[in-house]
Amino acid sequence: MSNVRLLGAVRLLSVIVVGLAAGGASAQCRDAVVLVHGNAGSPSDWSNTYDELLRQGYASADIFRPSWGSKTCAACNDHSGSEETPVRDAINSALSRSCTGKIDVIGHSMGVTLAAKKILDLGVQGKVDAFVGIAGAYRGLWSCGTYPFNVATSTCGYWGLSVSSPFLDWLYGKRMAGRIYSIKSWYDQVICATGVCTVGGVHSSQIANENASYTFSHGHFGLQTSTAALQVDLLTP
DSSP, X not given: OHHXXXXXXXXXXXXXHHHHHHHHHHTOOOOEEEEEOOTTOOGXXXXXXXXXXXXXXXXXXXXXXXOOSOSSOGGGOOSSSTTHHHHHHHHHXXXXXXXXXXXXXXXXXXXXXXXXXXXXXXXXXXXXXXEEEESOOTTOEEXXXXXXXXXXXXXXXXXXXXXXXXXXXXXXXXXXXXXXXXXXXXXXXXXXXXSOOEETTXXXXXXXXXXXXXXXXXOTTHXXXXXXXXXXXXXXX
C-alpha cells in the first residue's frame, strides 16, 4: 500500500511541476510593444501585426496602438503639436506596463519618424530595445520637394517630410533604440512617388545606424500588412 501511495504522490508532483512550467511559459516576461500607424491611418491598420503578436505569446494588455492625427486631412499632419500627444502617452504607458522595463516600437510610414521623435523627446531611447521602421520617409520625400521649397502643407513643412527639412536634419543620425531595423520596397508608391526612392544614394526608408534593412516587393501599405511575422521576429534579439 505504501508503494502505491508513493507512486501516486510522485505522479501528483509531476503534474504540479508540469503545470507550473506551463504557467511560467504562458506568463513569459516580454517587452511591451507600441505600434504607431501612418499618416491619416488608424490603429486597425496593425491588425495583422497585432494578431501575430498574440500568436507568438504576447498579452493584449502589452500591445499599445495609439491613434494620432487627422484622419481626413493627411496634408495637415506633421511631427509637432497634437499629433505627438497620443504617441507620447502610449510610450509612457508601455514603459509603465512593461515587466522588462523596456519596450519595442514598430512604426509605419509617417509613424516611423513620429515615433522616433517622441522617443528622443522623452529621452527614453535607452529603454527601447528594438525599433522597426516600415516604409518610413526617414530621409524625406521628393514629392515634398527640398526644404524650404514646395512646403505649402504641414506634412511637407518645417516639421514635415520635405528633403532636408529642419526636423529631418535634426532627426538624422540619432539612435532611438538598442537595435534598429527598416523594412522597405523599391515599389513603394509613396516613398517612390516621383520614381526615385533614394535620397543621397540611399533608400529613404533606411534608418541611420540600423542593424539591418529588409526589402520586399510590396507596395507602401503591403509592407505593413504582409510582413507581420518578420516584424514580430525582429523584436527578439
